[in-house]
Amino acid sequence: MPLKNRSLNFLFFAGIVVLGGPAWGAAGERLVEVYCAGCHVQADGSLSRIEDQRKTPEGWEMTINRMRITHGLSLQHETMSQGEVLGAMVKYLADTRGLAPSETTSLRYVLEQDGNVVEQFPQEFAEMCGRCHSSARVALQRRTREEWDRTVDFHLGQWPSTEYSLYGRDRPWLKIARENIVPALAVDYPLETDAWAEWQAADKSSPAGEWVISGHVPGEGDFSAVMSVSPLSDRPDRFSVEMNGHYADGSVMFGEGSAILYTGFEWRATVNVGETTFNQTFALTSDGQALQGRMYQKDQVLVGARVKAIKQNERVALLSVYPRSLPIGETTRLTVSGFGLGLAEITIADANVEVIDAQDSSRVIVDVTPIDGASVGYRSVSLAGEEQTQAIAFYESVDELAVEPSYGIARIGGNGGGTPKVETVFRARGKSWERISNLGRQTILIWGISMP
Ligand code: HEC
Ligand code: HEC
Structure with a gap:
């Protein structure tokens, strides 16, 4: 792409006054045309590079930020803040050139910012492409073969030392990249896939509604809460989020924040719970009935835990039971979370269950006593025909x-x-x-x- 086109980019800024206003979806498309065309427009009006790649919202955000840092893209706007311009473009690009849920399944740890993961990739690929950034950063993109080739050129153009640094100088890096890596990436991570075609055609579910969410906050303990999600009237792509619940010790948990759903399933929320701000990186299941992922402190991303939420839909449902272990020979107080809990009996194999408090249909407190002679091992918890196997463990001693x-x-x-x-x-x-x-x-x- 000729760099002299840069000046064109500034001409385009003159046209942005017409933007703004409430049509956010359309604004994203228009903003991409205006802010990116200066350097990326082709003779037929299409956008070079941009149309031949698919990636996650975070992937698009990193690319646009590189355009700002390295190539001088400015996101100045008459009425919107630079963050709003960036957000609208990322939303549009992730919705139209994103990844299908199944294309992200084994790689969610990077999206969830779970840093303590040892990646599992073939050795040559990991040494060639996973030594400066995660291998997942590559595997969470889909491109044409030409675009994979250009990535290699871009790396050497931008960072010539790639060839001379560790795991580069001990091998013909460029030759291996071109002859082994690019052809494999073109086959494993092509631009067009059945998964993406099917996901684009699929009916998408809205996350709006009532959820029960349960997880563990390091330092605070297990919790369950009702999470209410409502679309914002002026921004249908955004949701307000409210969490009302309890920690295992009975203390109140209250959280408030907002969320965006990208690509029809990528839930990204920020929720303030007490003094602490948490990020939620969840995936919405394709039936729209569950959210799963990680909730972690915004300023300390490793401090967090996996959580799961299920949606209220007129059924009786079991989400979680905690604590998840109890000593044989004693009575232990457990919390059961889910929906419609007062309506059906909770049973635990080889144990007597006494309901202590069932006023809240999403959270019931029970006292559980293993029967005489119960053996050490996992037990299932059942409710209205739904069984969670290995939900809790009976034990005698800590070995x-x-x-x-x-x-x-x-x-x-x-x-x-x-x-x-x-x-x-x-x-x-x-x-x-x-x-x-x-x-x-x-x-x-x-x-x-x-x-x-
Ligand atoms: C001032 C010129 C300029 C503007 C404006 C610009 N780009 Fe770029 N873009 C470049 C250059 C130069 C490259 C090639 C080098 C690189 O990848 O950093 C590039 C590469 C890219 C690539 C390929 C990256 C890769 O990893 O293969 C994408 C995608 C992209 N730009 C998206 C965008 C989007 C989206 C916008 C608008 C928000 C934008 N660009 C605006 C100059 C620009
Ligand atoms: C010497 C370090 C280094 C090596 C080795 C390396 N990368 Fe990168 N790569 C980077 C850096 C730095 C960035 C971040 C650029 C940014 O976000 O501004 C990057 C970004 C990327 C991106 C995201 C680009 C975008 O805008 O979407 C892809 C894809 C990628 N690398 C693929 C690869 C592949 C494929 C290989 C192996 C052939 C590889 N990288 C090897 C340093 C490296």
Whole structure:
């Protein structure tokens, strides 16, 4: 793309006065035309590079930010803030050139900012393409073969030292990139896929409605809450979010924030709970009935945990039971979360269940006592014919303690300096051994405590 076109970009700015106003969906498309055409428009009016790639909202945001940092793209606008311009363009690009849910399944850890993951990719690919950024950054893109080739050119043009740094200088990097990597990427991650065609044609569900959400906040413990999601009247692509619930110790949890749904399933929310701001990176299941992902502190992304939410739809449903382990020979108070809980009996194999508080149909408190002679092991919890297997564990003693992950990455900082401290989270798990024969034993998890 000829760089002399840059000047054209500034001419386009003269036209942006007409933008703004409430038509946000259309605005995204128009903003991309205006802000990107200066350097990317082709003779037939299509946009070079942009139309031959698909990626996640985060992927598009990083590309546009590179256009700003490296190529001088300015997002100045008469009525919108630069953040709003960026947001509208990212939304439009992720909706029209995004990834289908199935194209992201095994790689959600990067989207969820779960840093303590050791990636599993073929060695040559990981050394060639996963040593400066995650391999997932590559595998979360879809491109034509030509575009994969250009990525290699762009890397060498932008960072010539790629060939001379570690894992580059010990091999003919460019030759391997062109001859091995690009052809494989073109086959594994092509622009056009059945998954994307089907997802574009599919009816999309709205996340608006009532949800029950349950998870674990490090330092605070297990929680469950009703999460109400309502579309904003002036911005149908955005939702207000309110969370009303309790931690396991009975203390109140209240959160308020907002969410955006990209590509029909990529839920990104920011919710303030007490003094802490959390991000939620969830995927909406294709039936629109569940949200799953990670909720983590905005300023300490490793401090967080997996959570799941299910949608209210006139049915009785079981979401979670916590704590997830109880000692044999004692009575333990458990919280059960879900929908319509007062309407059906909660049963736990080999245990007596006494309901203590069932006033809230999304959260019931029960006292559970394993029957005499109950053995160590996992038990299922059932409600109205729905069974969750291995939902809780019965144990006699703590036979083993494990700290997970076995190593975590943190960084010193803060204390008035320019670089913030990065914390990590370790979780201590108690394990109990269930003797399954004289020769073997099976380990069951009995509790988890988080230590940020
Ligand atoms: C001032 C010129 C300029 C503007 C304006 C500009 N780009 Fe670019 N763009 C470039 C150049 C130069 C490259 C090739 C080098 C690179 O990838 O950084 C590029 C490359 C790209 C690529 C290919 C990146 C890759 O990894 O293969 C995409 C996608 C892209 N631009 C999107 C956009 C979008 C979207 C906009 C509008 C928001 C935009 N660009 C605006 C100059 C520009
Ligand atoms: C020497 C370090 C290095 C190596 C090796 C490397 N990359 Fe990158 N790559 C980068 C950097 C830095 C960026 C970020 C550019 C940005 O976001 O501004 C990047 C960005 C990308 C992107 C996102 C571009 C976009 O705008 O969407 C893709 C895709 C990518 N790399 C693919 C690859 C592939 C494929 C390989 C192996 C052939 C590879 N990278 C090897 C440094 C590297």
